[in-house]
Amino acid sequence: MSTPTGFMEYKRQLPVDRDPIERVKDWEEFHKLLSEDELRTQGARCMDCGTPYCHTGIDMTGGTSGCPVHNLIPEWNNLVYRGLWREALERLHKTNNFPEFTGRICPAPCEGSCTVGLIDQPVTIKSIEQAIVDKGFEEGWIVPTPPEKRTGKRVAVVGSGPAGLAAAAQLNKAGHSVTVFERSDRIGGLLMYGIPSMKLDKKIVQRRVDLLAAEGVEFVTNTEIGKDIPAKQLVDEYDAVVLCGGATKPREFNIEGSNLKGVHYAMDFLTGTIKSLLDSNLEDGNYISAKDKHVIVIGGGDTGSDCVATSLRHGCRSVTQFGTHQKAPLTRDPINNPWPQFPNVYTLDYAQEEAKAIFGEDPREFSIMTTKFVGDDEGNLKELHTVQIQRKVDENGRKSYEPIPGTERVFKADMALIAIGFDGPEQTLAQQLGLETDRRSNVKAKYGQYRTNVDKVFAAGDMRRGQSLVVWAINEGREAAREVDKYLMGSTVLV
Incomplete structure (x- = not known):
């Protein structure tokens, strides 16, 4: 324990992010870090409690509780408090291959289940995590460590998102020869093309990819398994195949007017912007621009918020974000949302904070549903029609939304971005290999085992569990x- 009374002596402190008005002028990361002394003080607030819920990592009603990769949080908090940063990095890397990603983009369910949070503000776990790994790179402590010997086994990993990269890193560590196949032109999956650069600088992603390559992982880009290479050929040529293709099929939003010009799916909007930014600093114009547009984002989750932030950087005229959920309370509901569930409370994330700074108010509309899109005579979107809704729960626990009569509204819009989630993985690989899928079209493979019904083929990440957090993808990878190591060798050196 750092100090048994630290949580009483020191208040929670978070780094002050870059000013919203200034940061929307560029695509640089908006995060700042606390000083080393401030971080040591924050580490002192960790109680090293008898049952550290912060690293339990379980699904509970309302979201994830604790860290899915089971980070040894009290241990590295104590090491930071003592100034032992290199030892803290070693503890962090024991459970998490990519803390530079989770330290930036994870919603921190560990903090939601922190025991200090029962009576006070939780420990600033996420900030300390990022600081540890960033210092590791700055000091040159993180270097390639290829395995001392190879097993002679070859493994193909399909998809280079967080699940695929984690699987590749671990399998390479065990001595297997790993090839990662990615259909895009860059490695990283949603880390590269799904999360805007201001949340996760792509140089951070490439740095880790380069490290894995130096350790012996082979990366093959611009190659879609099932199209450029038949899936069966991959199974025949490798000793094992791990499918980590993600849940990339967008949920359809087929209402009146959805085919109008100006209505786009969120990932088309985000991916195009990120690629153009990386290729040409947006000079090639190969992206969907929100400049001078009245933008409506349909979807209240992280992807919707990323669309808000990206639209602001394009120079939109206005932006509004729709969510079907109710506005959250200012404090945690102790009956319906008790600790250690993830706290459902009203907050402004980075994108909403930026929109409020520019336009003067929270851009979100709550408990609202779009009923139709309306266009002009040339087929261009001009407005959205909506109605307020209320949630109903039947005796079986099924949820539904009912419109409230008399609450109809019309919103001016030149652009609508659909960010309502995904309907599971694309089905090409499942069909070519004869893989069993569940009722949500995810590849069927039991959690903890990851074996599909086809010999040699494993599945992990969003492709197996459905759309989820990056930290869950790392856990599954x-x-x-x-x-896979057990399957190939009869036992495993991996944990």
Whole structure:
């Protein structure tokens, strides 16, 4: 324990992010870090409690509780408090291959289940995590560590998102020869093309990819398995195949007017912007621009918020974000949302903070549903029609939304971005290999085992569990690698 009374002596402190008005003028990361002394003080607030819920990592009603990769949080908090940063990095890397990603983009369910949060503000775990790994790179402590010997086994990983990279890293560590196939032109999956650069600088992603390559992982880009290479050929040529293709099929939004010009899916909007930014600093114009547009974002989640922030940087005229959920309370509901569930409270994330700074108010509309899109005579979107809704729960726990009569509204809009989630993985690989899928079209493979019904083929990440957090993808990639190692060798050196 750092100090038994630290949580009483020191208040929670978060780094002050870059000013919203200034940061929307560029695509640089908006995060700042606390000083080393401030971080040591924050580490002192960790109680090293008898049952550290912060690293339990379980699904609970309302979201995830604790860290899915089971980070040894009290241990590295204590090491930071003592100034032992290199030892803290070693503890962090024991459970998390990519803390530079989770330290930036994870919603921190660990903090939601922090025991200090029962009576006070939780420990600033996420900030300390990022600081540890950033210092590791700055000091040159993180270097390639290829395996001392190879097993002679070859493993193909399909998809280079967080699950695929985690699986590749672990399998390579065990001595297997790993090839990662990615259909895009850059490695990283949603880390590269799904999360805007101001949340996760792409140089951070490439730095880790380069490190994995130096350790012996082979990366093949611009190659779609099932199209450029038949899936069966991959299974025949490798000793094992790990499918980590993600849940990339967008949920359809087929209402009146959805085919109008100006209505786009969120990932088309985000991916195009990120690629153009990386290729040409947006000079090639190969992206959907929100400049001078009245933008409506349909979807209240992280992807919707990323659309808000990206639209602001394009120079939109206005931006509004629709969500079907109710406005959250200012404090946690102790009955319906008790600790250690993830706290459902009203907050402004980075994008909403930026929109409020520019336009003067929170851009979100709550408990609202779009009923139709309306266009002009040339087929261009000009407005959205909406109605307020209320949620109903039947005796079986099924939720539905009912419109409230008399609450109809019309919003002016030149652009609508659909960010309502995904309907599971694309089905090409499942069909070519004869893989069993569940009722949500995810590849069927039991959690903790990751084996599909086809010999040699494993599945992990969003492709297996459905759309989820990056930290869950890392968890599944690591665990799938362990099971593949057992399959190939009869036992495993991986944990």
